[in-house]
Amino acid sequence: MAVVALKGGVGKTTVTLGLAEAAQQRGLRVLVVDLDPQANATLGLNPKTVRFTTGDVLADARDGVAADAITAGGWGPGVDLIAAEPSLEHRNRPGDSGSALRLRRALRGVADEYDLVLMDSPPSLGEITRNGLAAATHAVVVTEPGYFALRGAEQALEAVTVVRDHTNLRLRALGVVVNRMRRTLAEHKYRWQEIADAYPQLLVSPAIPERSIIQRAEGAGVPFREAGRSGAGVGKVFDQVFGELYNRATVSASTSLGEPR
Ligand SMILES: Nc1ncnc2c1ncn2[C@@H]1O[C@H](COP(=O)(O)OP(=O)(O)O)[C@@H](O)[C@H]1O
Numbered sequence: 001m002a003v004v005a006l007k008g009g010v011g012k013t014t015v016t017l018g019l020a021e022a023a024q025q026r027g028l029r030v031l032v033v034d035l036d037p038q039a040n041a042t043l044g045l046n047p048k049t050v051r052f053t054t055g056d057v058l059a060d061a062r063d064g065v066a067a068d069a070i071t072a073g074g075w076g077p078g079v080d081l082i083a084a085e086p087s088l089e090h091r092n093r094p095g096d097s098g099s100a101l102r103l104r105r106a107l108r109g110v111a112d113e114y115d116l117v118l119m120d121s122p123p124s125l126g127e128i129t130r131n132g133l134a135a136a137t138h139a140v141v142v143t144e145p146g147y148f149a150l151r152g153a154e155q156a157l158e159a160v161t162v163v164r165d166h167t168n169l170r171l172r173a174l175g176v177v178v179n180r181m182r183r184t185l186a187e188h189k190y191r192w193q194e195i196a197d198a199y200p201q202l203l204v205s206p207a208i209p210e211r212s213i214i215q216r217a218e219g220a221g222v223p224f225r226e227a228g229r230s231g232a233g234v235g236k237v238f239d240q241v242f243g244e245l246y247n248r249a250t251v252s253a254s255t256s257l258g259e260p261r
């Protein structure tokens, strides 16, 4: 599952980490692949040792080589990580690394060891994001309930369609997750409805609320539930979001949900 948005700061990493936590809660085996040179998911998962990173994996790109870069996250059993580092940025120039299929090849066989592989993407449709989408079966789009929310979601879904048509026929848009929702704001409610009208089958309910505990948990490298009572509430929201996405992913894989109404 690739978590995407063509913009920074909307909550890709937060959603990746929240879904990883929800899957761990269900007893699933999860691998998080950090594809963002900013390495925020890596920070949030707090690994003890990192020998190889996604940069090494993309540089090598032999069949199944990603297995060598897997490290245990710091969240206890069930959540593993392939870490990122800033030098990964060098791989993000279009056409630079030759192929959008390097990650897919490197992950061959590796995903079989897990119930869920989550890929956190950088904030652009560069070479790295394309590699993530080419390796994924499902894409989750993240947006904020602001002025550009609908346009942002549209662009990300268009990017998914382009990758599906050119490199990865099995790719499917699974959902649009709205992050940083403040239910008391009329603007947020309006934007929510706008997305609901445009993508009734894709919008994921509930939205992720704006909560300062999210930043604290990520900075401390712990799951949301371990960051106090308000964190437990965030964890429960992600349980629901994960449940919804999981149901969609396991129900009729043939239905196309990617087109706006
Ligand atoms: N729902 C939220 N409530 C409060 N802070 C949030 C929320 N979602 C994200 N943040 C914070 O906003 C910043 C950007 O979020 P992040 O998930 O890193 O976005 P992206 O990965 O898309 O760049 C981070 O500091 C994160 O902790």
Ligand SMILES: [Mg+2]
Residues within 6 Å of the ligand: 012, 013, 014, 036, 038, 040, 041, 120, 121
């Ligand atoms: Mg991020």
